[in-house]
Amino acid sequence: xxxxxxxxxxxxxxxxxxxxxxxxxxxxxxxxxxxxxxxxxxxxxxxxxxxxxxxxxxxxxxxxxxxxxxxxxxxxxxxxxxxxxxxxxxxxxxxxxxxxxxxxxxxxxxxxxxxxxxxxxxxxxxxxxxxxxxxxxxxxxxxxxxxxxxxxxxxxxxxxxxxxxxxxxxxxxxxxxxxxxxxxxxxxxxxxxxxxxxxxxxxxxxxxxxxxxxxxxxxxxxxxxxxxxxxxxxxxxxxxxxxxxxxxxxxxxxxxxxxxxxxxxxxxxxxxxxxxxxxxxxxxxxxxxxxxxxxxxxxxxxxxxxxxxxxxxxxxxxxxxxxxxxxxxxxxxxxxxxxxxxxxxxxxxxxxxxxxxxxxxxxxxxxxxxxxxxxxxxxxxxxxxxxxxxxxxxxxxx
Amino acid sequence: xxxxxxxxxxxxxxxxxxxxxxxxxxxxxxxxxxxxxxxxxxxxxxxxxxxxxxxxxxxxxxxxxxxxxxxxxxxxxxxxxxxxxxxxxxxxxxxxxxxxxxxxxxxxxxxxxxxxxxxxxxxxxxxxxxxxxxxxxxxxxxxxxxxxxxxxxxxxxxxxxxxxxxxxxxxxxxxxxxxxxxxxxxxxxxxxxxxxxxxxxxxxxxxxxxxxxxxxxxxxxx
Ligand SMILES: Nc1ncnc2c1ncn2[C@@H]1O[C@H](COP(=O)(O)OP(=O)(O)OP(=O)(O)O)[C@@H](O)[C@H]1O
Ligand SMILES: [Mg+2]
Numbered sequence: 298x299x300x301x302x303x304x305x306x307x308x309x310x311x312x313x314x315x316x317x318x319x320x321x322x323x324x325x326x327x328x329x330x331x332x333x334x335x336x337x338x339x340x341x342x343x344x345x346x347x348x349x350x351x352x353x354x355x356x357x358x359x360x361x362x363x364x365x366x367x368x369x370x371x372x373x374x375x376x377x378x379x380x381x382x383x384x385x386x387x388x389x390x391x392x393x394x395x396x397x398x399x400x401x402x403x404x405x406x407x408x409x410x411x412x413x414x415x416x417x418x419x420x421x422x423x424x425x426x427x428x429x430x431x432x433x434x435x436x437x438x439x440x441x442x443x444x445x446x447x448x449x450x451x452x453x454x455x456x457x458x459x460x461x462x463x464x465x466x467x468x469x470x471x472x473x474x475x476x477x478x479x480x481x482x483x484x485x486x487x488x489x490x491x492x493x494x495x496x497x498x499x500x501x502x503x504x505x506x507x508x509x510x511x512x513x514x515x516x517x518x519x520x521x522x523x524x525x526x527x528x529x530x531x532x533x534x535x536x537x538x539x540x541x542x543x544x545x546x547x548x549x550x551x552x553x554x555x556x557x558x559x560x561x562x563x564x565x566x567x568x569x570x571x572x573x574x575x576x577x578x579x580x581x582x583x584x585x586x587x588x589x590x591x592x593x594x595x596x597x598x599x600x601x602x603x604x605x606x607x608x609x610x611x612x613x614x615x616x617x618x619x620x621x622x623x624x625x626x627x628x629x630x631x632x633x634x635x636x637x638x639x640x641x642x643x644x645x646x647x648x649x650x651x652x653x654x655x656x657x658x659x660x661x662x663x664x665x666x667x668x669x670x671x672x673x674x675x676x677x678x679x680x681x682x683x684x685x686x687x688x689x690x691x692x693x694x695x
Numbered sequence: 696x697x698x699x700x701x702x703x704x705x706x707x708x709x710x711x712x713x714x715x716x717x718x719x720x721x722x723x724x725x726x727x728x729x730x731x732x733x734x735x736x737x738x739x740x741x742x743x744x745x746x747x748x749x750x751x752x753x754x755x756x757x758x759x760x761x762x763x764x765x766x767x768x769x770x771x772x773x774x775x776x777x778x779x780x781x782x783x784x785x786x787x788x789x790x791x792x793x794x795x796x797x798x799x800x801x802x803x804x805x806x807x808x809x810x811x812x813x814x815x816x817x818x819x820x821x822x823x824x825x826x827x828x829x830x831x832x833x834x835x836x837x838x839x840x841x842x843x844x845x846x847x848x849x850x851x852x853x854x855x856x857x858x859x860x861x862x863x864x865x866x867x868x869x870x871x872x873x874x875x876x877x878x879x880x881x882x883x884x885x886x887x888x889x890x891x892x893x894x895x896x897x898x899x900x901x902x903x904x905x906x907x908x909x910x911x912x913x914x915x916x917x
Contacts, residue, residue, distance in 0.1 A: 298809050302805060309793060310793065312793075313793035602789060603789075605789075606789045607802075607805075607806075608774075608777075609750060609777065609783045610777075610778065610803060610806055610850075611774055611775065611778020611779070611805075611806035611807070612774075612778075612805070612806045613771070613806075614770075689750045690745050690750050690751045693750070693785060693789065694741075
């Protein structure tokens with residue numbers, strides 16, 4: 298009963314300085330708001346991210362050479378022998394920047410030349426990196442066997458050159474040498490950079506590199522990556538055996554990136570980011586507690602005569618202490634409730650904009666509320682002690 | 696019946712230099728008496744009143760209140776006596792600015808038992824006894840100085856104390872309001888409540904049944 302009375306006094310005192318109370322509790326409100334948003338968003342987005350990674354990576358893996366072991370046409374066919382493998386092939390970047398034009402060098406007047414990367418991919422590689430035709434067609438094995446000089450445009454480059462559709466055969470000049478455009482492709486799941494350049498067949502690489510050496514003076518040779526596409530959920534199993542199949546004598550000379558690695562990595566990154574943000578949110582909640590503590594401390598000093606009067610009226614030290622703690626609890630409770638509510642409303646709006654389903658355990662708001670109130674409680678302890686120690690005699694002197 | 700007995704009470708403040716505020720005070724006050732306390736500034740009047748009101752402890756001597764020795768009583772005992780048996784009136788009113796008149800009167804019961812605190816009639820009656828029923832919902836800022844002191848007086852007596860201590864209650868008031876407060880204190884006294892009033896006002900002091908003068912920490916009857 299006495300507690301209820303003292304709580305009432307605390308409430309009345311906060312209500313009389315309503316605006317100040319709002320400002321005082323805003324720190325806790327901001328802290329709890331950020332906390333609930335960060336925790337929920339990180340869970341939501343990592344759930345979302347994992348879905349994407351799952352859908353794309355549980356059926357693909359890559360092999361790179363870390364030694365003298367070549368990744369070549371033979372590697373492709375070895376990989377293709379795995380019954381679980383649905384597509385396998387090489388793809389790599391050949392040059393970072395090469396002049397590309399729709400015109401011969403005679404016709405070129407500078408403005409029509411685009412500097413673009415050149416990639417190479419075998420027909421199987423194109424399929425393994427998930428290339429999808431948006432116009433024309435992809436390479437086929439016949440073109441590779443006949444050693445045709447053909448090229449596929451990435452979507453971004455095709456837009457830049459103004460060739461969205463490949464209806465009739467057209468010629469593209471890569472560093473002055475003619476190639477027939479067979480198609481425009483997009484959606485390179487395993488090799489997204491390919492959208493920015495042109496893709497040639499592996500046999501063309503040598504001539505591009507040599508002419509590039511002449512014109513640019515440099516031409517870093519990027520080593521091929523073997524992309525392997527498997528039946529769903531077989532990627533990890535293939536990954537565990539592929540190195541031995543490709544290079545029985547030197548298994549460690551190959552680097553196999555299995556989906557588990559990618560999954561783990563992205564998971565770790567997401568987790569670290571979340572931890573960092575949560576730490577920030579906790580910090581701002583603590584800061585909110587500091588604001589409450591500071592305000593109540595000042596309040597204790599400005600209310601010395603009121604405290605003295607209450608003591609004269611028969612308030613025990615504990616009654617004064619309780620009143621200050623109650624004020625702190627009320628402030629942090631109200632602040633937390635407001636912060637959590639704003640956070641939840643914001644989350645629902647934000648996630649619905651992105652079409653996500655918020656992932657949140659139902660106890661989270663309660664946990665954040667408990668945290669906010671706990672911070673307020675701790676913040677109130679010092680002011681409460683100060684107030685309870687004020688001697689009534691000195692307090693009533695004026 | 697004797698309500699208060701002080702014997703050999705001494706109090707020294709130890710601030711920059713030690714100040715002997717009270718030296719060897721002997722005093723006996725009968726229940727229901729009206730006592731005035733005069734003295735020059737700094738003679739120790741407020742110090743004595745604080746000791747009588749159990750707000751402060753003397754350094755030595757004996758203080759018997761209602762036949763109980765206060766020097767050896769615990770703080771809890773003295774706090775509950777303060778709540779139950781002692782009322783205070785100060786020169787500067789000390790009303791709570793965020794509460795209206797009736798709520799301020801009710802704070803006199805804030806730290807009492809539930810049955811008393813929840814009795815809504817006591818504050819009403821106390822406010823009526825000081826003639827302020829029509830100012831019930833006014834905040835202190837909306838009251839005159841005299842009215843504020845009457846609210847403070849109602850707060851002091853709402854819990855039916857044995858002893859009301861007033862430290863220059865009319866110090867901030869004009870003659871007319873001072874007389875009003877004096878007559879209210881007289882009627883409180885007539886109900887059997889002991890009143891001790893520190894005052895510079897000769898007229899008020901002379902109307903008391905027992906008159907004391909403090910001089911440099913020593914007390915003398917007049
Ligand atoms: N807290 C304190 N610390 C140190 N000295 C004090 C303290 N309170 C009072 N004194 C000193 O004790 C003496 C008595 O003070 P007290 O307040 O009792 O005087 P008073 O008679 O009430 O004076 P006034 O009429 O001006 O109110 C004074 O000399 C004062 O300076
Ligand atoms: Mg004084």
